[in-house]
Amino acid sequence: MFRFSALSACVRFYAALLGIAAIFLTLDAGTCVLRCFLPEGPRRRRIARRWLYTVARRAVRFLDHMDILKCDLTELVPLRNETGLVLVANHPSRLDSLILAAALPRLICVTKASIWDRPTLGSTLRTAGYVRHDSLLKLISPATESLKEGCQLLLFPEGTRSRVGAEQGAFQPGFAAIAQRTRSAVQPLLIETDSPYLSQGWPFLRRPPLPMCYQIRLAPRFPAPARDEASGRALVEATETLLKQGLARKTLQKT
Numbered sequence: 001m002f003r004f005s006a007l008s009a010c011v012r013f014y015a016a017l018l019g020i021a022a023i024f025l026t027l028d029a030g031t032c033v034l035r036c037f038l039p040e041g042p043r044r045r046r047i048a049r050r051w052l053y054t055v056a057r058r059a060v061r062f063l064d065h066m067d068i069l070k071c072d073l074t075e076l077v078p079l080r081n082e083t084g085l086v087l088v089a090n091h092p093s094r095l096d097s098l099i100l101a102a103a104l105p106r107l108i109c110v111t112k113a114s115i116w117d118r119p120t121l122g123s124t125l126r127t128a129g130y131v132r133h134d135s136l137l138k139l140i141s142p143a144t145e146s147l148k149e150g151c152q153l154l155l156f157p158e159g160t161r162s163r164v165g166a167e168q169g170a171f172q173p174g175f176a177a178i179a180q181r182t183r184s185a186v187q188p189l190l191i192e193t194d195s196p197y198l199s200q201g202w203p204f205l206r207r208p209p210l211p212m213c214y215q216i217r218l219a220p221r222f223p224a225p226a227r228d229e230a231s232g233r234a235l236v237e238a239t240e241t242l243l244k245q246g247l248a249r250k251t252l253q254k255t
Contacts, residue, residue, distance in 0.1 A: 013207045016066045020059055024121060027055040031124040042149055045129035049108065049151070052128050056102035069095070072215040073103040079187070079218075080104060083150040086179045089189040089216075090168060090243050091156035094198035096191055099214055100154060108146050109154040110139065110174075136174050140181055147182045157239070163200040168247060171240040176232040180225050188219035188239050190246040219246060 030051050038044040063069035079085070083106065089096065097109050108130050116122050116132040129151070131142045143153055155178075157171035179186050195212035196202055219242050225231040 009210045010207060012066050013068060013210060016063055016068045017205075019062055019066070023055060023059045023062065027052065027124055028120050030055070031127050035123070035127055044127065045149070048124065048128035050105060052101060052124060053105040053107070056098055060099060060102040067211050070211045070213045071099055071102075072213075073099070075218045076100075076103045076189075076216055079152070080106075082106075082152065084147050084182070084184050085152045086147075086175055086182075086184045086186045087152055087154040087189055088157055088175050088186055088239055088243075089154065090162065090191050090247065091158050091160070092162050092191055092193050092199055093195070094161065095212075095214070096156070097154070099191075099216070100189075103216070104152055106150060106152045107154055108151045110143065110156075133174075136177060139174060140178060143178045144182050147178075147184055153178065153184075157236070161198070161200045164196040164202075166200075168240075168244050171236050173232060173236045175239075176225060176235040179222075179235065180227045180232055183224040185224055186222040186235065186239065188221075188242055190217045190219055190243055191215075192217065192247075217246070219243065 031048060034044055034048055034051070038047065060069065060071060064071070080103075087100075087107075089100070097111075101107055101109075108128065109125075110131045110133050111125055113132055113134055116125055116130065129142075129146055129149070131139060131146060131153070133139055147153055155175045157173075157175055158169040159172050160169070162168060175186065178184070192215045193213060195208050195214075197206075197208035197212055198204065202208075222235060222238065225235045
């Protein structure tokens with residue numbers, strides 16, 4: 001029975017990877033059509049974001065149907081129609097962006113240049129107005145423009161994914177600088193998962209225990225900070241502490 005169960009999980013996992021590959025090819029094909037028929041501008045970015053949201057939702061539902069991924073996103077429902085928010089989250093997995101994109105239609109994410117420049121998924125992210133992270137100075141202007149268009153800007157202040165069992169990394173101050181510049185509130189998101197899949201150092205093709213379970217919770221929101229150095233530094237420290245405490249409480253509950 002154990003061998004049959006393990007074989008079933010293995011088949012489902014690799015079949016799901018093929019299915020996700022097909023879904024992302026569809027995503028890029030739709031984006032290509034948008035780029036061919038609509039000029040660059042707010043309208044094309046808005047349609048591309050809606051297309052990305054639609055495909056991401058289908059991807060998450062497909063993974064749920066395959067009993068690969070189970071997500072509790074109920075706390076994100078009130079955020080769906082809000083505009084001009086800076087979202088800040090911990091980063092346990094590469095799946096974080098996909099899951100959040102499937103829940104929030106106005107979302108754009110600050111992404112590494114290596115992802116933004118990819119010829120496949122990168123094309124979709126560029127068309128949707130996702131922001132390339134080169135340096136803080138280059139980041140602030142496009143991030144500000146995106147918030148003016150009514151988006152929600154997502155940043156992972158650790159700068160990289162966590163390692164399983166490792167402490168959360170120190171937060172970078174970019175999100176605070178953007179919130180100060182745009183007078184935007186900061187909404188911390190706590191991503192909780194029992195899965196190591198696609199954490200730092202986990203290979204894409206290595207099967208994790210299934211199903212992978214995710215829950216995203218809203219932490220208390222911070223109002224737009226004043227435009228001075230002390231306020232920005234205090235916001236970074238308060239947000240980092242808040243998310244670390246949230247993760248610590250979850251770990252204690254499991255033990």
